[in-house]
Amino acid sequence: MLLPPWHMLAEPARRLTESFSAVHLRLPAESAELRRARDEVAAAGKEFGLEHKACYELVFAVNEAVTNAIRHGSPAPDGTIGLRIEADGDDLVCHVSDCGPFLPPRRKRNMATEEGGRGFAFMSALTDQMELNVEADRTVIELRKRRGERVLVADA
Amino acid sequence: MGFLEVSDDTLEDGVRILRVSGDVDFDVAPELKQRIVGRVEAGDRKLIIDLSAVGFIDSTAIGVLVAALKRLRDAGGSLMVVCDNEDVRSIFATVGLESVIPLHRSDEDAFAALAHAG
Numbered sequence: 001m002l003l004p005p006w007h008m009l010a011e012p013a014r015r016l017t018e019s020f021s022a023v024h025l026r027l028p029a030e031s032a033e034l035r036r037a038r039d040e041v042a043a044a045g046k047e048f049g050l051e052h053k054a055c056y057e058l059v060f061a062v063n064e065a066v067t068n069a070i071r072h073g074s075p076a077p078d079g080t081i082g083l084r085i086e087a088d089g090d091d092l093v094c095h096v097s098d099c100g101p102f103l104p105p106r107r108k109r110n111m112a113t114e115e116g117g118r119g120f121a122f123m124s125a126l127t128d129q130m131e132l133n134v135e136a137d138r139t140v141i142e143l144r145k146r147r148g149e150r151v152l153v154a155d156a
Numbered sequence: 157m158g159f160l161e162v163s164d165d166t167l168e169d170g171v172r173i174l175r176v177s178g179d180v181d182f183d184v185a186p187e188l189k190q191r192i193v194g195r196v197e198a199g200d201r202k203l204i205i206d207l208s209a210v211g212f213i214d215s216t217a218i219g220v221l222v223a224a225l226k227r228l229r230d231a232g233g234s235l236m237v238v239c240d241n242e243d244v245r246s247i248f249a250t251v252g253l254e255s256v257i258p259l260h261r262s263d264e265d266a267f268a269a270l271a272h273a274g
Contacts, residue, residue: 031183038179038212056243063214067182112256113226115219122215125250 020048022086027066029075029098037066037083041094044085048092049147057126058092058145064119065096065141073098073139091128091144102134160184162191171270172200173263177209180217189220193227201233202273204266213244221257234273236266 023044027033041062045055062083069081075098076082082097105117124130129144161177172195180188195203205221207213225235239245239259248254260266 031181034181034183034214035179038181053243053246060212060214060247063181063212067214067216071182111251111253113222115223116216118215118219118251121251122247 020044020087023084025083026076026078026080027083028079029070029073029081031067031070034063034066034070038063040083041085045092045145048087050092050145051148054145054147058094058143061123061126061130061143061145062094062096064123065094065143068119068141069096069098069139072100072103074100088144090147092147094143095140096143097138097140099137100139101136102132102139160187160191162188164191164195167204167263167267169202169271170200171202171204171267173204173206175206175209179212180207180210181212181214182216185214185216185220188217189223192220192224196224196227196231196233201228201231202270203228203233203235204238204263204270205235206238206263206266207244208238208240210239210244211241213247218248218253218257222253225257234270236260236269238263238266 023040025040027037038059041059042055045058050058066081066083073081082095084095084097086093105120111118111121123141123143127143128146131142133140133142160180162174164172164174166172174191174195176188178184192203192205203224205224221237228235237257237259238261240261245254245259248257248259258269260269
């Protein structure tokens with residue numbers, strides 16, 4: 001069997017990354033904006049080549065981060081929080097930022113009976129990597145999702 | 157607050173079913189909570205929440221369901237959730253909630269489970 005050279009195998013993924021345009025958004029810190037945040041991540045995930053399930057999970061995780069920023073964070077002076085979506089190799093990376101200090105979740109919760117406190121568990125379980133960057137006047141949550149291996153179908 | 161579509165119906169044996177549609181996020185979860193609490197305060201003890209027409213549910217809405225389940229159990233009642241959407245079902249499974257909140261594939265299944273629960 002004749003295989004194409006390695007640089008050609010890697011080509012489709014590279015081309016997709018190059019064509020992906022990063023999204024930088026300032027969203028009013030209001031719950032009515034959650035839908036827009038989800039729509040943006042869903043569109044970006046699709047364009048980036050995330051599979052349906054991976055895309056849905058990333059949308060869910062980012063929705064949690066944006067919800068946290070709206071509920072517990074502090075918006076910028078113009079009343080907004082940040083949502084940045086960009087490609088990093090085979091990772092789609094979403095940054096959700098607000099201008100408040102990080103407020104750690106309260107004591108350990110009982111997931112079976114309590115109403116709140118599941119946001120971080122979801123974000124961590126549904127992404128390939130979750131990072132929390134806390135600065136004096138800024139809290140940023142970074143959520144990563146990797147797209148699957150591309151299967152090469154040899155020409156007949 | 158956003159707008160949530162909920163219709164409610166009484167089935168046989170005093171079973172109340174709330175059919176929810178749309179995305180249930182932090183914007184509308186308080187409304188869902190109000191509707192459920194309203195039914196429990198009105199005396200309903202057997203409740204089915206039908207999420208068949210829901211494509212997205214966030215952690216605050218899941219929290220509302222967990223709280224409703226507890227509220228009903230404390231009052232001697234029970235709650236069943238109908239959900240056939242695989243995306244939504246897998247979200248419940250992610251943090252082990254499928255063992256806390258009983259998910260059924262259809263209204264009939266949920267109804268039968270309620271009858272069984274007494």
